Amino acid sequence: MTSAHTLLSDVFGFDAFRRGQEEIVQAVAQGHNTLAIMPTGGGKSLCFQLPALMRGGVTVVISPLIALMRDQVRGLREAGVAAGALTSGNTEAETEAVFAALEAGELKLLYMAPERLASGGTVQMLRRIGVGLIAVDEAHCVSQWGHDFRPDYLRIGELRRALDVPLAAFTATADAETREEIVARLFDGVAPETFLRGFDRPNIHLAFAPKDSPRRQILGFAAARKGQAGIVYCGTRAKTESLAAALAAEGHSACAYHGGMEADARRAVEERFATEDGLIVVATVAFGMGVDKPDIRWVAHADLPKSIEAYYQEIGRAGRDGAPAETLTLYGPDDIRLRRSQIDESPAPPERRAADHARLNALLGLAEALTCRRQTLLAYFGEEADPCGHCDLCDAPPDRFDGTEAVRKALSAMLRTGEYFGTGHLIDILTGNETDKVRQRGHDGLPTFGVGRDMNRAQWQAVFRQMMGRDLVRPDPERHGALRMMSAARPILRGEDGIELRRDTIAAATVRPAVKAQVSDEDAPLFSALKAKRFALAKAAGVPAYVIFNDRTLIEMAERRPDTLDAMARISGVGATKLDRYGQAFLEVVTGAAADRPHPVRRRLAGREAGALFDRLAEVQRDLSRGTDGTGKYLSCPNATLRHIAERRPSSVEELARLPGMGPAKAERFGPAFLEVLAGG
Structure with a gap:
């Protein structure tokens, strides 16, 4: 099994996991039933995409929306991962291509909507292709008490039992009640390995x-x-x-x-x-x-x-x-x-x-x-x-005041008018505004008429809004939205409890300045040029711009200004496949000149220690191509052989001789010098 860190770097271009990701990846990769609650934007998709590459078989991803599936599939393909989706938005040709890849054993991740599980042939198809893991995105959709219930999510537990494979469920929005229902419906009530990674998005x-x-x-x-x-x-x-x-x-x-x-x-x-x-x-x-x-x-x-x-x-x-x-x-x-x-x-x-x-x-x-x-x-x-x-x-902490008396006055006005009126009429009573409606109903004779003249209409509107916000009163649809008192208001009305309210500060939230610029003034022109290159490449490839590289990757390029492919490979988000496809183009934007294009074998080693070893081995080979005295028969090793040496690091001339492309003559000429390079000499 390829290590998670190797795949994280080589495929996705990241040097390290985000907080909380690594433990989840390991649990899923080891075949544990898993439930992970992670904040939106916390990198939950990586927590099933990486294990899919580490495990045998196909990983089926149940996801609720076509746009989400298409987006993730495009991103995976750009990273060099074999992924496909079966959705109602597919063209006939797209669907045929996915099935062909499945039958050929070429696909690692298969995305599908939960509604497809209603088809009788889906389970048989999934059995035939050798599913090794089920991943459920937006798992809160299984909860009938949640906010995004999808009835077909209820079929996922049955699918897990039918395929007898581990299941990993992910969501960002699940309170305790919803989590209990996820466990009951997806895991038959048997608690999976659970990771609660928090809901905070501090940025x-x-x-x-x-x-x-x-x-x-x-x-x-x-x-x-x-x-x-x-x-x-x-x-x-x-x-x-x-x-x-x-x-x-x-x-x-x-x-x-x-x-x-x-x-x-x-x-x-x-x-x-x-x-x-x-x-x-x-x-x-x-x-x-x-x-x-x-x-x-x-x-x-x-x-x-x-x-x-x-x-x-x-x-x-x-x-x-x-x-x-x-x-x-x-x-x-x-x-x-x-x-x-x-x-x-x-x-x-x-x-x-x-x-x-x-x-x-x-x-x-x-x-x-x-x-x-x-x-x-x-x-x-x-x-x-x-x-x-x-x-x-x-x-800007809010300006608070003791709102107990104001709330009691408002509640009294509601009760004395039979809880048959809305905010506007109640404020007229409290402020002593003798409207036709107030006079016609005799409400100008109530004890509460005019008792709230110490506050203006806008202030009373804020009080009533906060009363509704605290669920002290609710509009009654059977009485055309008239306010009625809720049980939480009774202790305040009886003088058994108090309440603190705040004065509205409307301007404070709207004049807040925007967040600072993403890059410094010095780096801004290069950042703009990198975005223009990204836009052109994305348009040509027919994919969203962020699938090529996201803004954070371009910002790092603008700030660090890599001048070689090795340096480019160390930029976060630049994996091996993206480096091969786009590295040269972005490098030329950064350096402002056409860069030498390394041999494909060398490009695959960019950013790795083996790349530096490859360069030193190639230099030694050039120096010894005609022997130590420069008069011998010309000998050279294929680039693929130098790559094998740099990656495998043989420890003897005999081991070198057995590598493809070497043989005794080359091992004799280059062996001692190659071993010295490998030893760090």
Whole structure:
């Protein structure tokens, strides 16, 4: 079995694992049933791709989205790994090519959607091709109580039993309840080797802001980050189109994406986003699942997401390269009412609706947090953390006040009007605003009429929004959105408990400057030239630019400026196959001149100790080609022979003589000098 470190370096071009990867790779490679919870962008795909190369047989990868599968297959092929996908998006020729490779025993990884498991012939086909491992990506989709349930994921446990092979399940968004269901459904309740690698993405700056002219807020946020790739998530299709048009009018490269678009139009947006630097996609949540673009620098939500899991997954599309990234989530009372009504009006059983309300409560608790957002977010997933110093609330702690009296006044106004009215009417009562509606219902005679004149309308709106965010009150869909009191509010109303609220600071989250430039001013021109070369190569190959090299690799090239293929091979992300395909082209950009192209045998040794040995052996051979006195018969060794010597490092002349391309005469002439080189002399 080839070692994980050798494959990591030679195939994927990385010198070291990320935190937590190596133990997972070893467990999967050794055939242990495995469950790994890793943060988005933490490198979970490598944790089944590497074991697939270390183990015998084919690794079947169950993945929920065509875009994700295509992206990973393209990336693997660029790295020289035999991979294929069977999806409904394949052409007939693509499907035939995958089956031919399987029958010939040439494929190491086979991607497929869970829906394919419903086909009666799938299991027989997988038995025939010799599957050695099942990998399940986005394993939380198996949970009927989760946020992305896919019924066909329930067939995976049956597949594992039928093939009797190890299974490795991966996800980034699974709370304790979801993890229990994964174990029950995929592993028959027998606990697999479990790795909880945390949910923290420390490179992502978290920020929320109450809505106050949300279009202006989004435009301001994007303006500070002009030229950087970003995603704006919206709650409706119409909003994606209007906001994309507004961004374009401000000079941004922006386009809309939603499920109502024609398939060709959606694919065109996906293609642009994959290949075009600095594009902003304004989208519904239909966009982004499976997008592995590593250099998305920011994600903004123009509307509140559905749940804390959805929020975590959507912001996780930023900064997958580990470089700094930013988020901004806007929210308001209308968002809360919409999300509550969607849950209440769903056909789900009561216990499911209660669970969905709890998930929404967790997100609202994050939105209305008074202390570090990262602490609040990680606490939901069962992790403890110190204040991060890298979120909007750590940047500028909120102005708090004792909101007990204000909340009691609001609750009293609700109860005295029979819980039949919404926020607007209740604020009119509290501030003593004698509207026709207030007078007609006699609410100007209530004891609570005018008791809240000490705060203005905007301040009361913030109080009611925070009350909804704390789940003290909820809009009642059966009463046209009128607010009703929840049990958590009773202790406050009775004077048994208090509550602290915060004053809104809308401007703070929107004027935050963009993250610093990716490279220094000195390296910026070279970085731009490298990106231009990448774009040209990607366009010619018909693949996304980041499949060639991601931004972090190009940044390292710009900063370290390799001047030989050996130096290029030491750049992170430059594996052997990519070095062979693209190394020369990028080297010429860095050096500014056409570089000598080494022999293919030497190129395969680039960046390795054997490469330096090869060069010294070749030099010795040239010096001794006609013997020590320069008058002997000309002798030379093939480059392949020099490579064998550099890699195998024989310790005697006899061993040298037995290598292909040597023989007694060459061993006699070159042997002592070659051995001296190998010994470091």
